Amino acid sequence: MSTTYQSDPDGERGAAGVGSSAREKYPPPPPETPAERKGRLIALFVMPFLIVTMMYATYVATMHEPTLQDLPVAVVGTGAAAEQFAEQLEDGADGALDVRVVADDATAKELIADQEVTGAILLPADGAPGGEATVYRASAGGASAAGTVQNLLGPAALAAGWTVADVDLAPLPDGDSSGTMVLFAAMGLMLAGYVPLSTILMAAPNLLRVRKFLPLALGWGALTSSLVWLILGPVVGAVDGHYPLFLGLGTLAVTAVGVAQMLFTKVLGPFAVLLGMLLWVIFGMPSSNLAMPVHSMPGFFGWLHDVLPLPAAGEALRAVIYFEAGAAWRHVGVLAAWLVGATLLAVLKERRSGLLVVGGPLYIDPDAPLPALSGGPVASYRKRLLAVAGFPLAIMLSVVTLMSFSMHEPTVVGMPVAVVGDAAQAQGFVDAMGPGLGDTTELEVLGSVEEAEERLDEQDLVAAYVLPVEQGGEARLLTAGGAGAAQQNAVTQMFRAVAAESGVGLQVRDVAPLTEDDTGGSNSMYVGMSWIMAGFLFLTVLRGGAPDLTRTRELLPLVAGWSVGISVWLWFLFDVLIGAVNGHALELIGYGALTVFAVGWVTGVFTRVFGLGALVPVMVVVMLAGVPASGGGLSIYMVPELFRAIGSWLPLPAAVDIARSIVYFDGTGIGRDLLVLAVWGVIGLLVNLLLVDRWVNRPSAKPHAPMGPRHVPDRGAKDEPAPEPELAV
Numbered sequence: 001m002s003t004t005y006q007s008d009p010d011g012e013r014g015a016a017g018v019g020s021s022a023r024e025k026y027p028p029p030p031p032e033t034p035a036e037r038k039g040r041l042i043a044l045f046v047m048p049f050l051i052v053t054m055m056y057a058t059y060v061a062t063m064h065e066p067t068l069q070d071l072p073v074a075v076v077g078t079g080a081a082a083e084q085f086a087e088q089l090e091d092g093a094d095g096a097l098d099v100r101v102v103a104d105d106a107t108a109k110e111l112i113a114d115q116e117v118t119g120a121i122l123l124p125a126d127g128a129p130g131g132e133a134t135v136y137r138a139s140a141g142g143a144s145a146a147g148t149v150q151n152l153l154g155p156a157a158l159a160a161g162w163t164v165a166d167v168d169l170a171p172l173p174d175g176d177s178s179g180t181m182v183l184f185a186a187m188g189l190m191l192a193g194y195v196p197l198s199t200i201l202m203a204a205p206n207l208l209r210v211r212k213f214l215p216l217a218l219g220w221g222a223l224t225s226s227l228v229w230l231i232l233g234p235v236v237g238a239v240d241g242h243y244p245l246f247l248g249l250g251t252l253a254v255t256a257v258g259v260a261q262m263l264f265t266k267v268l269g270p271f272a273v274l275l276g277m278l279l280w281v282i283f284g285m286p287s288s289n290l291a292m293p294v295h296s297m298p299g300f301f302g303w304l305h306d307v308l309p310l311p312a313a314g315e316a317l318r319a320v321i322y323f324e325a326g327a328a329w330r331h332v333g334v335l336a337a338w339l340v341g342a343t344l345l346a347v348l349k350e351r352r353s354g355l356l357v358v359g360g361p362l363y364i365d366p367d368a369p370l371p372a373l374s375g376g377p378v379a380s381y382r383k384r385l386l387a388v389a390g391f392p393l394a395i396m397l398s399v400v401t402l403m404s405f406s407m408h409e410p411t412v413v414g415m416p417v418a419v420v421g422d423a424a425q426a427q428g429f430v431d432a433m434g435p436g437l438g439d440t441t442e443l444e445v446l447g448s449v450e451e452a453e454e455r456l457d458e459q460d461l462v463a464a465y466v467l468p469v470e471q472g473g474e475a476r477l478l479t480a481g482g483a484g485a486a487q488q489n490a491v492t493q494m495f496r497a498v499a500a501e502s503g504v505g506l507q508v509r510d511v512a513p514l515t516e517d518d519t520g521g522s523n524s525m526y527v528g529m530s531w532i533m534a535g536f537l538f539l540t541v542l543r544g545g546a547p548d549l550t551r552t553r554e555l556l557p558l559v560a561g562w563s564v565g566i567s568v569w570l571w572f573l574f575d576v577l578i579g580a581v582n583g584h585a586l587e588l589i590g591y592g593a594l595t596v597f598a599v600g601w602v603t604g605v606f607t608r609v610f611g612l613g614a615l616v617p618v619m620v621v622v623m624l625a626g627v628p629a630s631g632g633g634l635s636i637y638m639v640p641e642l643f644r645a646i647g648s649w650l651p652l653p654a655a656v657d658i659a660r661s662i663v664y665f666d667g668t669g670i671g672r673d674l675l676v677l678a679v680w681g682v683i684g685l686l687v688n689l690l691l692v693d694r695w696v697n698r699p700s701a702k703p704h705a706p707m708g709p710r711h712v713p714d715r716g717a718k719d720e721p722a723p724e725p726e727l728a729v
Contacts, residue, residue, distance in 0.1 A: 029708035044545045048537040056530040062286040064580035066296035070098040074108045074120035081127045113323045119149030129161030140170035140322035143179040145293040170322045181238040183290035186314035188400040192224035193257025194276040195392035203384040205364040217258040225250020238408040253313040256339035263346040269359030284310030356711040373612040374544030377702035394616040406628035410638035418446040421467035457668045463491040474505040482512035482664025485521035487635030512664045525632025528655035534566045535599025543607040547704035552689045567592035595655045598681025626652025
């Protein structure tokens, strides 16, 4: 399909179209050959396929069955007794602990502050039974790791006949009780660093000159790191003060990642986004040690923890905020190495190959006929610069704000629990215990265990507390691990205390236990997220790379084929290759295809009308808001009530619940989830067919910018450096 230029009566270059002088300066590309068109369409399938596969293969493979290996801890003591205890502790942990012996608690505390060990146990002076052992941990070094230290060292001390004192050397503040603030900060810095480069390549390639890009990256780093601090500090309340730290370290991190991504772009062109996403985010998350201990990840990620920018940025922030610098400097050194190394290599690449980027625009002057975002109309240089800054900024702000607001301070509120027993007895229990539980639970009375189990299968209840049937008998707590490990742990801890206060024993029974391949209960979340991302990403890529497809009838076979194909692949990936989701092939493929199809058409409504900029609100609605509303990570009873209210109508919670219900509850309750997805899909398809087609094909619609020409270097030839362009707006 050949591209025509819109007339430019005002003579402004690139604002609404391209004038005659610009057509002479920038000849349009020749018509696309059938082979070129076929290759372009294939690439539009390959790009989202690789992104979805890389992301969720990594997350499911690392998170579905985390196994702790060689977590470093210290035993504080001297002599044979300390050595013997350390040996027994390591042997009893079955490879989970790497135990060292230190002579005094000052050394142990210093090792914890430097994050060289996760925790320590100070043995009683004489080692005799009845003495007191002290367990040192640091919640700020990772809440999960600190809990593991407490759970492994404390019982070992009790088994030796000692009492246990628990000391948290670096407790988390109330505003960051989940310990995820540094994770969201580091994630925001990574997004700020690498996301702009794809837009720069297509909209303002003249900025990809090292001497131009470096000062811009420094200013951009200062701006974005300030905004990250503003969100996490004054707005959300997860961090108090430390603005100079965020400004300095954040600027370094954003600049380092930005320059490295510029280097990747000079080498790989448009496909550099794949390498950047893989290194900065996909591998960065499991290797970060910021959410889960890196010692519970495969060993490869332990090595990546010491070399990637996301772990370096997060660990440096954590070291300064919670450990008075501690090991911060070695992480700062990692970021500095990335910055210096990438800058030198980018300069060498530029001197060898010139300014043109393989696969990038052949015309790179500011007045070239380029779009602000891929697939859009020709835009002025000023509009393109606004897009270069505004699009990645909107993505970064959305991710950091929504994730930190919803998860920084999980608080149990309104967890539905049934009290099972004789009506009068059960109501008396509710009246007696309800005030003590406060607003953490919503208690109701049920008459039978069978009814309680049915309600648990429907996920209307988190737990059921079955009263003893005889004097001196045990109470029972029925839970469902498949509905969420976080809420199961919270309600079990809560009702152990209730049973102890009532003077009865407690027997806990899991009516839907997690499988051995889903020990953290995260599989359903990642399955649902992969379906959602496959849906909105495919239509986004089509909008940017195939703007000539302007009719729903042209898109329909592509979207349908993609929906089925990617669902088959994701089932094969998660089940056959990784072994995280066993069985249920037809259900997962069918429901997955429905989800991808529905989300795709909803995305198409906005991206086809408003361009790629509409990806941000679409991503917020179908993905980001759905994560806390799904109960896939944190329980919906631990996040702000807003997300519980909207969760019933969002596609991601529906997708997560389908995946969870199929595996753990025999498909109970998925009818409503399917209805939610069907409504989204039908409305999206009809709006595309009846309204969007007319809007996109209206006579006054601006044509998309020319899809070329692209730079294809001659193999073995050196590109001549382009002259420094004069700014023309």
